[in-house]
Amino acid sequence: MLFTSVEFLLFFTTVYIMYALVNNKVRIQNLLLLTASYFFYGWWDWHYLFLIAGYTAISFFVGREIDRSNDGKKRKKLLAISVFSSLIILGFFKYFGFFVDSLLALFDIFGLNIDPLALQILLPVGISFYTFQTLSYTIDVYRGEIRHTNNIIDFALFVSFFPQLVAGPIERAKNLLPQIATPRQFNINQINAGIFLILWGVYKKLVIADNVAKVANEIFNNYALYTGLDIILGILAFTFQIYCDFSGYSDIARGLAKLMGFELMVNFKLPYFALNPSDFWQRWHISLSSWLRDYLYIPLGGNRHGQSTALRNLMITMLLGGLWHGAAWNFVIWGAYHGFILIIYRLWDSAHAVHQESRQTGGHGRFLIQTMSTVIMFILTMIGWVIFRSDSVAQINYMLSHAGIILSENSFAFLRPLLFYIAPLVAVQILQHKTRDLLVLTTFSLPVRIILYTVFLFMIFVFGAREQVEFIYFQF
Amino acid sequence: MSIAGSTRPPTEVIGAVTKREVVLSLILPLLAFFAINVWFARYLNENDPNLGYVIANQQWQKFSDLQESVDWLILGDSSCGAGIVLELIEQELGGTAAEFCVVGDMLVVNSAWMLQEYLQNFGPPKGVFIIHVYDIWSRDETNLKAYMAAVDFPDSFEQRAIPHIPLTLGDQFRLKTSSFLPLVWRPFSVRQIVENSVSFQRDIATDNKELVAETQAVNLFNEDVVFHITLTRRNEFQIGQKNQEAIHQLSTLANQYQFDLNLVIAPLYESLFEHGTFQRYYEQVIRTLDVVTEENPRMHILFPEALRLPREYLDNSVDHTNAAGARLFTQALIEEVLHLNLPAQ
Numbered sequence: 114m115l116f117t118s119v120e121f122l123l124f125f126t127t128v129y130i131m132y133a134l135v136n137n138k139v140r141i142q143n144l145l146l147l148t149a150s151y152f153f154y155g156w157w158d159w160h161y162l163f164l165i166a167g168y169t170a171i172s173f174f175v176g177r178e179i180d181r182s183n184d185g186k187k188r189k190k191l192l193a194i195s196v197f198s199s200l201i202i203l204g205f206f207k208y209f210g211f212f213v214d215s216l217l218a219l220f221d222i223f224g225l226n227i228d229p230l231a232l233q234i235l236l237p238v239g240i241s242f243y244t245f246q247t248l249s250y251t252i253d254v255y256r257g258e259i260r261h262t263n264n265i266i267d268f269a270l271f272v273s274f275f276p277q278l279v280a281g282p283i284e285r286a287k288n289l290l291p292q293i294a295t296p297r298q299f300n301i302n303q304i305n306a307g308i309f310l311i312l313w314g315v316y317k318k319l320v321i322a323d324n325v326a327k328v329a330n331e332i333f334n335n336y337a338l339y340t341g342l343d344i345i346l347g348i349l350a351f352t353f354q355i356y357c358d359f360s361g362y363s364d365i366a367r368g369l370a371k372l373m374g375f376e377l378m379v380n381f382k383l384p385y386f387a388l389n390p391s392d393f394w395q396r397w398h399i400s401l402s403s404w405l406r407d408y409l410y411i412p413l414g415g416n417r418h419g420q421s422t423a424l425r426n427l428m429i430t431m432l433l434g435g436l437w438h439g440a441a442w443n444f445v446i447w448g449a450y451h452g453f454i455l456i457i458y459r460l461w462d463s464a465h466a467v468h469q470e471s472r473q474t475g476g477h478g479r480f481l482i483q484t485m486s487t488v489i490m491f492i493l494t495m496i497g498w499v500i501f502r503s504d505s506v507a508q509i510n511y512m513l514s515h516a517g518i519i520l521s522e523n524s525f526a527f528l529r530p531l532l533f534y535i536a537p538l539v540a541v542q543i544l545q546h547k548t549r550d551l552l553v554l555t556t557f558s559l560p561v562r563i564i565l566y567t568v569f570l571f572m573i574f575v576f577g578a579r580e581q582v583e584f585i586y587f588q589f
Numbered sequence: 590m591s592i593a594g595s596t597r598p599p600t601e602v603i604g605a606v607t608k609r610e611v612v613l614s615l616i617l618p619l620l621a622f623f624a625i626n627v628w629f630a631r632y633l634n635e636n637d638p639n640l641g642y643v644i645a646n647q648q649w650q651k652f653s654d655l656q657e658s659v660d661w662l663i664l665g666d667s668s669c670g671a672g673i674v675l676e677l678i679e680q681e682l683g684g685t686a687a688e689f690c691v692v693g694d695m696l697v698v699n700s701a702w703m704l705q706e707y708l709q710n711f712g713p714p715k716g717v718f719i720i721h722v723y724d725i726w727s728r729d730e731t732n733l734k735a736y737m738a739a740v741d742f743p744d745s746f747e748q749r750a751i752p753h754i755p756l757t758l759g760d761q762f763r764l765k766t767s768s769f770l771p772l773v774w775r776p777f778s779v780r781q782i783v784e785n786s787v788s789f790q791r792d793i794a795t796d797n798k799e800l801v802a803e804t805q806a807v808n809l810f811n812e813d814v815v816f817h818i819t820l821t822r823r824n825e826f827q828i829g830q831k832n833q834e835a836i837h838q839l840s841t842l843a844n845q846y847q848f849d850l851n852l853v854i855a856p857l858y859e860s861l862f863e864h865g866t867f868q869r870y871y872e873q874v875i876r877t878l879d880v881v882t883e884e885n886p887r888m889h890i891l892f893p894e895a896l897r898l899p900r901e902y903l904d905n906s907v908d909h910t911n912a913a914g915a916r917l918f919t920q921a922l923i924e925e926v927l928h929l930n931l932p933a934q
Contacts, residue, residue, distance in 0.1 A: 119759065305606045308615065382598035396598050549599040556604045559613060566618035571625060574772045575779045 114156040116365045117319055117577075124153065125369065132373060139296040143270050146373075150275040154239075161237045164202070169272045171198055172247040173265055176254045180261035188255060195251040203244045206237055208440035239279035241437060243272055245404055250286040252408055259287045267293045276369040280362045282380040282400035289375070297374030307371030309555045312569045314364030315577075321534045322357035323578030325350040328527050333502050336512055341519030344512050346527040348495050351502050353535050356385065359398070379551065385494065386546050388486040389462070390455045393494065401437065405430050424459065428452040438501075443509075447500045454493055534576075622772070629771045629779055638781040641692040642739040644670065645699075649740055652689045652703060658711035660684030664700040665720030666693040668855035671909040672720065674919040681923045684715060693725040694732035697835040702750045704842055706743070713848035716926060719839065722855040722908040723874045723895070724820060730831045734760055738767035738774055752834035809905040817861055817907055821870035828877050836881050843887040849929075851889050852878060856918045858907035859897035871895070891925045 114121045128149045135141040155162050175195040179188050250271070253259045262268050271290050277283075332339050332347025339347065363380035370377045380400050387393035394402045410430040416423035428449070435448015496513065503509045545551050554565060637643050644667070661678055663669060663686065670690035678686040691699050700719045707714075733754065737747070747756070747764070756764065767774040828836075836852075843850040854875070861867045875893050882888040902914030910918055 301608050301611055302603050302605055305611045305614070306601070306603050308611070379601055382600075392598070545599055549597065550602045551599050552601050552603060555606075556602075559610050562614045563617045563621065566614060567621040567625075570618055570622045571772065574622075575776045575783065577776075579776065 114153060116362065116369075117315055120156075124149070129372065133299070136299065137296055139294075140266070142297070143266050143293060146275070147266055147270045147273065150270065150273040150278060153275040154273060154278060157238050164237055164240070165243060165273055166269075168199065168202070168243060168247050169265075169269045171195060172251055172272070173268045176251050176261045176268075177263075179251065179254050192251060192255045196248060199244050199248050203240060206240055242281045242283050243278060245283045245401070245437075246285075247272055249283070249404060249408060250290075253286055259290070262290055262294065264294065274370075274375075276366040276375075277377055280359070280366070281398075282363055282366065282378050283404055284377060284400070288378060292375050299374060303371045303374065303376075306552050306555055307368040309552065310364045310368030310371065312368075312566060312573075313554075314361040314366075314368060315573055316569050317357040317361030317364065317538070319577030320572045321538055322354045322361060324530060324534050324576065325357075326354045326578075328530060329354050329502070332527070333508075333512075336508055339521070339523070340515045341517040341521060342524045343521050343527060344516040345518075346524065346531060348499055348512070348516070349535075350527070350531055352385075352495050352498050353531075353538070355498060355501075356381075357538065382551065383542055383546055385491055386487055386542070387490045387494075388483060389490055390451065390458045390493070391462075393490060394451075394455070401434065405434050409433060420459075420463070424456045427455050427459070431455060443500055443503055446509075447497055450497055450500055626770050626772050629782075630769050632782070633771050633775065633778055636782070637775075637778050638785070639739075639775070639778045641694060642736070642775070642778070645691045645695060645736055645740045648689045648691050649742060652706070653743055655687065655707075655710075658714060659687040660715045661686035661718070662704070662707060662714045662716070663688035663690065663718045663720065664703050665690045665718070665853070665855070666695070666722060666725055667691075668693075668722040668908040668910075669718075669720035669853075671904060671911075672856060672915050672918040673922075674915050677916065677919045678923060681920075682716075682926060690720065692736075693722060694728070695736050696725060696728055696730065696733055696829065697721055697832045697839070698730070698733060698752050698754070699736075701752060701835040701838040701842075702746075704839065705751060706746075708842060708846050713846040717843075717848060717850045718853050718891075718922065719850065720853040720855055723857070723871055724817065726828050726832050726874055726877070727824070727826055728832070729829045730754055733831070734763070735774075738763045741768075751838050752831050754831065810900070810903070810907070813906040814858065814861065818864050818867055821864070822866040824870070826870050826873035826877070836878070840881060840885045840888055843885060847887075849887050849889060851891050851926075851929075852882065853922065854890065854892045854895050855908050856892075856896040856898050856902075856910055856914065858903055859899055861907060862895075862897060889929065891922065891929075896921050 114124060128145070131145055132142055135145065151162055151165075154165060172195060175191050179191045182188050182191070250259075250268075254261050262271075267290065270293050271284070271286060274284070274289070274293075329347055329350035332343060333351065336344070336347070360381040367377045367379070378400055380398060382396040382399065384393055384397035387396050410426055413426040413429060414422055415426060431452030432445060432448045435444045435446070435451070438444040438447075499512050500509055503512065541554065545553050550556070555562070557565065633642075661682060661684060663673055663675075663678075665688075667690065669688065673688050673690070675686045675688060689703055697719065700721070704717065704719075734756070737754065737760075747754070763774055772779055839850055839852075862871070875890070878890055879893075882890050896918055898910065898914055898917070902910055902917055904911045904914075
């Protein structure tokens with residue numbers, strides 16, 4: 114059930130009406146949301162429900178035992194049980210396919226012919242997201258940052274809350290659990306922001322992502338046919354496709370949550386305006402990057418033990434961040450690439466102290482430095498997406514070595530839809546960047562908002578892709 | 590105002606609004622959206638860039654306006670619309686002729702529907718010709734539903750039409766709302782209108798227009814050749830479920846009303862048959878139709894080998910004849926009729 118489907122519209126409308134009818138009865142509301150979340154998840158495949166229920170039960174009981182125990186060793190052992198069981202389940206579903214071919218070859222050596230289909234395991238949608246979410250809970254309980262919740266309904270809802278279940282944001286227990294446990298109030302300001310986020314998210318997904326995807330798919334799937342500017346346009350198309358697809362999903366998720374009185378964390382903060390690699394990761398998929406920082410980078414030692422250890426930790430974190438996306442070599446290389454540019458930036462930054470310099474430079478000088486930094490970081494990000502989207506090293510080599518500015522007879526056909534779909538996004542984002550307010554459009558006067566929302570509706574219905582295309586991050 | 594303003598990432602600032610503002614910002618865009626729909630609905634009635642809808646609507650209108658029976662009834666898809674010269678039929682075979690050819694996406698189903706309506710109103714004509722191009726037989730009813738929403742059929746037609754197209758709740762909603770919600774149900778037509786009005790393309794210099802149009806026609810034709818070769822290379826032929834039902838309905842009607850029904854294979858570009866995969870696919874189509882016609886002596890296939898035409902008799906596609914091609918095809922059809930000893934006057 115995609116957020117952009119009619120089924121979801123009917124589902125959410127029904128749930129929302131029922132939710133509003135039991136306003137101020139938080140227990141009933143939570144039970145309703147839990148039922149709705151399980152229905153939502155079971156819509157994909159009801160078998161997955163056992164998995165998420167299992168995750169919930171393990172984390173709930175382990176969390177309770179950790180919280181109750183004062184024995185340091187026991188607490189550590191319990192934490193290890195929780196972490197390893199979660200990672201083993203995640204690893205099994207996520208990385209099993211990676212080993213199937215090797216396994217089949219091995220069986221073949223011993224004369225055993227196994228039907229490859231028998232070894233196919235369907236990746237449960239959203240598993241990477243809720244695994245990390247439950248892990249953060251047990252780790253936070255272990256660290257004493259939060260107390261265990263005694264209400265299993267609340268906890269199960271924390272794990273399965275349908276707006277963010279299948280593609281995040283990866284919530285932290287200390288943010289979401291207290292909101293679940295306490296009565297929510299319908300807040301008109303929050304609803305106003307929620308409506309905007311839903312509209313803007315659907316617009317980004319259906320109008321921008323799914324349309325520029327046609328250009329990206331054509332060029333990435335038939336890359337050997339293209340050279341010069343066509344390749345750059347293909348990379349540019351994918352750069353905006355993945356951003357609008359993923360951030361569109363996050364916006365819708367956050368908007369839906371706001372309508373019900375919940376605040377989920379902001380997952381994207383204009384990442385293509387980042388000035389450097391470090392800045393990029395404070396703006397892109399923030400719920401994952403901050404998770405990796407808090408539960409991997411810092412426990413590894415962070416930057417507390419000198420620069421070389423910090424750089425090693427950075428590389429490990431980015432490699433695992435890449436691997437989180439799946440057991441494919443390109444994700445690992447993508448992680449390594451970002452680790453590498455982060456390291457280079459750190460070294461360069463510490464040597465040149467660029468921040469201080471840019472702050473000291475006033476007026477046009479500062480503008481030039483920041484604009485140059487943004488452009489360079491954008492190009493580096495695009496190179497990263499080539500790695501992320503390619504199917505082979507040969508493809509990466511080809512695309513990066515054949516990209517250029519030479520026009521072909523196809524270039525205009527690719528450029529036209531890109532301009533048409535991306536230009537309005539860029540205009541809105543420049544405004545958001547200038548005002549440093551992601552909700553700046555909601556501050557416009559009522560008549561302007563009415564015109565804007567009408568334009569959104571018009572564009573979504575007329576230019577929105579009609580084939581239901583799953584959100585890219587559902588696969589992770 | 591510089592693009593690069595601050596080094597800090599932005600945040601969300603939730604501003605204060607009133608309930609009234611929120612309600613208005615929800616309701617007024619919906620009302621405006623509805624008003625735009627109404628405007629486009631009126632505009633599309635006359636100017637729908639999707640010619641398929643226009644043709645289908647016009648033909649159904651013409652069909653509904655028919656006051657008296659005709660001698661030669663011609664139904665089918667766009668290849669039929671392009672390929673038949675009514676005057677020639679009336680001149681050579683005598684009597685009156687009428688064609689109600691629509692488009693391929695309405696399948697053979699539309700031919701069965703029209704024939705059923707015609708027979709109920711006027712009884713059997715002297716000759717019925719159902720002309721379809723080979724590649725529509727495999728299609729399913731996906732696009733037909735879009736046409737059902739766009740075409741103004743006679744009252745309660747959907748209930749009595751056979752083959753029956755089962756409609757989900759969503760389909761029924763679409764049928765009931767399509768005439769005043771074109772932004773929802775006919776987005777491609779609206780999109781085309783918007784795109785044409787904000788086209789990024791520069792106008793082609795006037796003195797080059799003929800040359801450019803000629804080049805475009807050549808390109809379109811070549812693309813269509815490639816399309817048909819690819820289609821037949823990638824797919825095994827299997828008759829679409831609704832087309833299967835339609836052909837059985839045609840057979841039933843021929844028996845019930847006691848008349849001869851001619852399934853006419855539309856003319857095709859001769860060079861297609863040089864491709865083995867095309868030839869194989871085409872033969873599969875004819876074999877499938879043969880099974881039905883062999884069961885019913887009132888059903889005949891005309892041009893099972895297809896009338897194979899060189900490029901100069903064709904328009905921008907492999908199955909649309911130009912004026913000269915249409916005369917050639919109609920003349921060949923007349924000769925077939927005479928050969929079959931249909932009751933020409």
